[in-house]
Structure formats: structure tokens, C-alpha cells
Amino acid sequence: MKRHISLTVFAAALALSGAASAQDFVQSGTSERLPQTDGEAIYNAICSGCHMPDGAGAIGAGAYPALAGNANLEAADYPIYLIINGQKAMPPLGSYLDDAQIASVVNYIRHNLGNNFEGETDAAYVAQSR
Template sequence: MRMHQLFTPVLFATSVVAAPAFADDSAAWFENRNVLTQETGEGIYNAVCAGCHMPDGQGATGAASYPALADNPTLEYPEYAVMLTLHGQAAMPPLRGVLNDEQVAAVVNYIRTSFGNNYPDDPATAEMVAQTR
């Protein structure tokens, strides 16, 4: 069997549930051709969000901009970030195909409590993501 056949999203979702929240994601990089395999919010952020919003959450500007996630008041409630992560908007690609429900919740909660954001209440949950998906 090929590795990419083994790592179906369903099997993968099971492994995420079993993983400890403090898992070290450094070995998960580039593990699968089709989906992200990092499990922590920080690990997922560094593996996909940082590409555009940058490692420090400051965003970037060229002919147009990637908005800063740092000190961003639109993150007060989790729903907006969950929706954008799943479905995208304008230049933001939909990530529903590469992240499962647990991963979306984890990365949204990470962003809402990092880069100067302080929204620990009302965290995103996998159930909430599943309903928005």
C-alpha cells in the first residue's frame, strides 16, 4: 500500500482525536501529499497560515495585501475565522480540503490567543466547524 492511500482523511481524523494537545508537530511536516498533518494550532499556523499572513501574523503588502492577524478585532468571535478558514474569501483560499474539523478549530483558537489577540473565551470547536463546513 502507498502511504498516500493509507492516510485517508477519515483515518487521519481519528489520529487527531487521540493526540495530546501539546504534541510536537515538527515531524508532521510534509508527511502527506494531500492534507496537513500538524495537530497543534501553532503547528498548523506555521505550516499553512504563515505562508501568507507571515510567521509573526503581521500580513504583507505587495500589489495587494494579506491582512495582519495580529491585534485583529475581527477575531473576537470564532465564527468568522472558522468560516474564512473553511470557505476562503477573495485571495484567501478555502482550506476545508486540507484541514479537518479539529485542525480548523485548533488553528482558529491559536490565532485568537496569539499575536496580541486575547480571546480565550468561547473557543472554536470541531462541532462548530463541522456545522459550518
């Protein structure tokens, strides 16, 4: 009986809390777009919850890869594609971030979090990737 009550309480709490996502964050404001334009601010607002503030990644309800020291980020095309289209547990964010915001967060993760890859990307390059 205790187990049944505990599971019921857990299920109710889970249902009430809902799954946190970038969509929930963005749509809780007055715009369907994320207001931040700085790459670090965007990362902290929607990426760090899964990939962690230091980019170390996490394993829990899903597997969230480390961005810190991630060789896949050497080419800007890879994170641009994932941010726009999503993959596995990562939701597609292309409709919530404009091209300049995507370029900004891609530059942030490629030049911070233990990464020091060469080159910058810009909004025009992101637009070609859509």
C-alpha cells in the same frame, strides 16, 4: 534587447517556480490532508507565509490582513468561515483541514499573535459551520 531578455528570464523563472499555495504544500506529501494537528504548527505551515509569523500581515503580490490585534477574530465564526471557504487571495482550506485542525488553528490565532479573545471553539462547532 536587454529588457526583452530580462522579461523572458523573469517570466520563465516565474512559470517554473509556480505559485506557492496550501494546496501545493499539502499535495507534495502522501496525503491530501495537512498532517499537523497543533494550531501553532498549522499556522506556521500554511498561514504564516502570507499573514507573517507574527501575524502582522503583508502587502506585496496581494494584501494579506494582519491577524495580530484583529478585532474581526473576536467571534470564532469569522475565521472558521474564511478558513473553510477562502476569500480573495486566501484559498479555501476546508478540504485540506479537518474540523479539529480548523478549531485548533482558530483557537491559536484568537489567543495568540497579540490577541486574547475569550472562548474556545471545537471540532463539533466547526462541523456545524460547513
